[in-house]
Amino acid sequence: GENVEQHPSTLSVQEGDSAVIKCTYSDSASNYFPWYKQELGKRPQLIIDIRSNVGEKKDQRIAVTLNKTAKHFSLHITETQPEDSAVYFCAASMNNDMRFGAGTRLTVKP
Amino acid sequence: SAVISQKPSRDICQRGTSLTIQCQVDSQVTMMFWYRQQPGQSLTLIATANQGSEATYESGFVIDKFPISRPNLTFSTLTVSNMSPEDSSIYLCSGPGQGDIQYFGAGTRLSVL
Numbered sequence: 001g002e003n004v005e006q007h008p009s010t011l012s013v014q015e016g017d018s019a020v021i022k023c024t025y026s027d028s029a030s031n032y033f034p035w036y037k038q039e040l041g042k043r044p045q046l047i048i049d050i051r052s053n054v055g056e057k058k059d060q061r062i063a064v065t066l067n068k069t070a071k072h073f074s075l076h077i078t079e080t081q082p083e084d085s086a087v088y089f090c091a092a093s094m095n096n097d098m099r100f101g102a103g104t105r106l107t108v109k110p
Numbered sequence: 111s112a113v114i115s116q117k118p119s120r121d122i123c124q125r126g127t128s129l130t131i132q133c134q135v136d137s138q139v140t141m142m143f144w145y146r147q148q149p150g151q152s153l154t155l156i157a158t159a160n161q162g163s164e165a166t167y168e169s170g171f172v173i174d175k176f177p178i179s180r181p182n183l184t185f186s187t188l189t190v191s192n193m194s195p196e197d198s199s200i201y202l203c204s205g206p207g208q209g210d211i212q213y214f215g216a217g218t219r220l221s222v223l
Contacts, residue, residue, distance in 0.1 A: 093212075096210060
């Protein structure tokens with residue numbers, strides 16, 4: 001089955017800096033790659049996603065890139081703000097069968 | 111976006127008892143999913159609940175321990191049976207929205223004494 005690896009497990013940045021989180025997946029059949037943000041005690045919230053027919057997608061300060069050949073995808077957050085502090089999960093999915101990475105705890109220091 | 115309502119939000123249970131968690135979706139969906147999230151950990155898929163057929167369980171999860179019902183296209187329940195302290199966790203349901211997007215319920219925080 002699908003195996004998703006995510007790095008780093010923790011990331012601390014200064015406010016205004018950029019943050020990058022990387023994931024790899026094992027099943028080349030996976031075709032949908034969402035990123036979720038989970039604040040303490042709350043449900044995971046979708047922040048951005050990308051499908052396998054696209055190499056890059058951007059939404060304001062957040063961007064995701066996908067390299068299908070290498071089977072890896074990354075989340076980029078620019079101009080980080082303290083409210084970006086949370087746990088971020090990547091996932092790989094096919095036919096709604098979604099598998100998650102281990103998560104990255106991002107801390108943005110003011 | 112889909113709205114997923116889940117209850118209870120939390121419960122404290124005694125060892126050996128069972129708890130049923132309910133999940134309601136505001137639109138008809140073919141598949142619903144149940145996850146477990148242990149403290150500080152990622153989401154682990156327990157099972158996929160399909161309407162009109164038995165749930166499909168992931169490795170390490172069995173129907174006797176986590177029976178699932180899916181009586182219609184908007185509702186599902188997960189029961190955590192014969193609980194032990196190791197079952198203390200957050201349990202989340204999810205359902206698909208438009209396309210491949212998954213939306214999550216608010217979660218049930220379960221503590222077993």
